Amino acid sequence: MKRLALTLFLASSLTAVPLMAADDKNASDPTAVYRTQWHKDILAGYQSLATQSQKLESQAQTYCQSPSSEELEATKRLWLDAFLAWQQVRFIDFGPVEENNRAWQFQFWPDPKNLVARKASYLLKDEAPITPEKIGESGVAVQGFPMVEYLLYDQTFRSSERALPAGRSCQLLVAVTRHIARNGETQANDWKGFQGNYLGSEQYTDTTIRAAMAGLEILEERRLATPMGLRGNGKRSVYSADAWRSGASLIAADASVHGLKNHFLPAFAKLLNDRGQTDLAKRIEQQFEEVLANFPELDRPMAPLLSDDNAFKPLQSLYIDLTQLTALVNDRAAVELGVVRGFNSSDGD
Amino acid sequence: MKATLAGSAAFTLSGCGMLPRKADSNSPQQYTGAIGLADGSFAVGAIAPSGQMLWQAPVNTRCHSGCNRPGTAELLFFERRPGWAFYVLNSKTGEQRHHIEAAKGEHFVGHGVFSPDGRYLYAPVNRYEPGEGIIAVYDSHQHYRRVDTFELNGIGPHQITMHPDGQTLVVGLGGILTHPDYDRIKLNLPTMKPALVMMDRVSGDILARFRPSHHQLSTRHVDVAPNGTVYAAYQYQGPAHELPPLVARYRNGHYEEIDFGESVHRELGNYISSIIAHPENELVAIASPVGGTALVFNGRTGEVIEKSAIADCAGVAALAGGDFLVSSGRGKLVRMGKGKPGVEIASMPVQWDHHLV
DSSP: OOOSSSOOSSSSSOOOOTTTHHHTTTTTOOTHHHHHHHHHHHHHHHHHHHHHHHHHHHHHHHHHSSSSSSOOOOOOHHHHHHHHHHHTTTTSSSGGGGGHHHHHHHHHOOOOHHHHHHHHHHHHOOOOOOOOOHHHSSSSTTSHHHHHHHHHHOOOHHHHHTTTHOOOOOOOOHHHHHHHHHHHHHHHHHHHHHHHHHHHHHHHHHHHHHHHHHHHIIIIIIIIIIITOOOOOOOGGGGSSSTTTTOOOHHHHHHHHHHHHHHHHHHHHHHHTTTOOOOHHHHHHHHHHHTTTTTTTTOOSSSHHHHHHHHHHHHHHHHHHHHHHIIIIIIIIHHHHTTOOOOTTTSSO | OOOOSSSSSSSSEEETTTOBBSSTSSSOSSSEEEEEEETSSSSEEEOTSSOEEEEEEEEEEEEEEEEEEETTTEEEEEOOOTTTTEEEEEEETEEEEEEEEEOEEEOSSSSOOEOOOSOEEEEEEETTTEEEEEEEEEGGTTTTTEEEEEESSSSSSEEEOOTTSEEEEEEEEOOOOOOOGGGGTTGGGOOOOOOEEEEETOOOOOEEOOOOSSTTTTEEEEEOTTSSEEEEEEEOSSTTTOOOOOEEEEEEEEEEOHHHHHOHHHHTTTOEEEEEEESSSEEEEETTTTTTTEEEEEEOOOEEEEEETTTEEEEEEEBBTSSSSEEEEEEEEEEETTTTEEEEEEEEESSEEEOOO
């Protein structure tokens, strides 16, 4: 049973919006204009990810061909650039990034069982050559940024005899960075190809807004509150944050907020303004700036901030600024726009 | 997931002040469901017909669904994904009678059903290393000792129910491969093979296997009407802009999918969380938390009878008299039926998980 991809009916999928009936200029799909902008803005983000991943792949090869501490540092820098490019677009949980669990391939997290370390150990002890196919079959814990981070930064690994630039570790480094670069390129191309369906289906407006809401919630709850000890058993621990091996947890948070600002906010603010929510749009824009003003001071490893009550304070300020942003978007704006993210709808059965 | 309060702190009941009677005369006159509480903890909760929260049984982790044990005042609930245990509770008090853990290498998937005499429990299980779906059989007369295992020759069984013939198990084989190490990741979307499976509960023989029209229509939820018509509800794993069928029906040797029309399908978000065939009439209800829509259709004709926008709705139950009850993650209970648009009859500060038992 086939269905047309184009939207033909009149009602907007954004419910509870009395303004819509009066404002029916584009009766068939009033929100296409926002998706047009989102598509373009998000494409820029994916293209940046593709470019940075390619540079990382290239540098990994350069380093492994002639290892030196300078080349290692360059590799770390380019890993961070590519990783942060991913952080910017990480919130987009729909569309091509769902193919073959590609989002998980870029970043498998959380990793409570430390699969990354286990898989690395297994692959390095094994004797079979580390080919692209091997990476392809090894599962998401091997295929992305956390595996490269492990090789570059993990303290136990780095002091072992297998540490970079040992032959096999270099094989793994080169193979994984190649896998990431392939995914980056594919993702950018797939997002381009997704344009027709994305612009043609009105439900993607809700989907995009919900993706941003999920991104903010994950940032607030899992990437900050949990390691800060504000949830669960109240224990502070950097190991529940992401990118703890490289100390990039907070700089990654900075990038994710930037990503929402660059790739989500422009069309979203326009949507709010068009709905007469100019005040709310302004407050959200301002709150983005409040959150980002915590950086670059907080572009530092999280661990020392968790163990020192004085150093913890700026982290708390960031957290509070972020909760206010999340409240504005996920509570206020969501209600105004009739977008729902629920206990059941976001944690399916 | 942040726990949110649904409205006021007190439990409010609108309308006549009583919750309607359940249609199923074999189970206690109460509604039970897995709930998330405001403080982030979890319980199984039971609501009396008078509208009172009868009891809340604390549980270690979020539960999903369960079953009443026929002929007894016992109720069983499974932990949710991955489901390392089930609880057997006194259905009058919520007191825990048993806490049975999954066998080594196995986990439950949130559903189970008893034999008509209340003795044997049939629970879909994931044997997770090889990713094989099985039905695990437990004997309640021997403190829920594991007594049998039926191979499904498939992946990802989810809901199970008993055919009115008392002999045939009806299983929704979702087809999705998961592994506890990779908590929420669906590992086999390109190659999944979901199906509606009918199985003899004594021999474990597979009697029938029906595949959906698209390999990514995960056949997770099932129900059977008293006349033996079997219904299956799907969750589509493909892209959101496609609108495949979401419900199928098996009767008189024919398995066919029901088309509700494009605009209705858009409101279902490619995702059905539960389905129930009313025991007193031809009506069937489904809920979609993704689409925020619950609807009632005529099981025989496929015609949509009533549709209601209910945010985060997920569970459906049949009420005595022919109507349905829908529960939501916002603590709402909504009644709807033929000629009766959805009416909120209760609002509680809890978050109902997908199924009402």
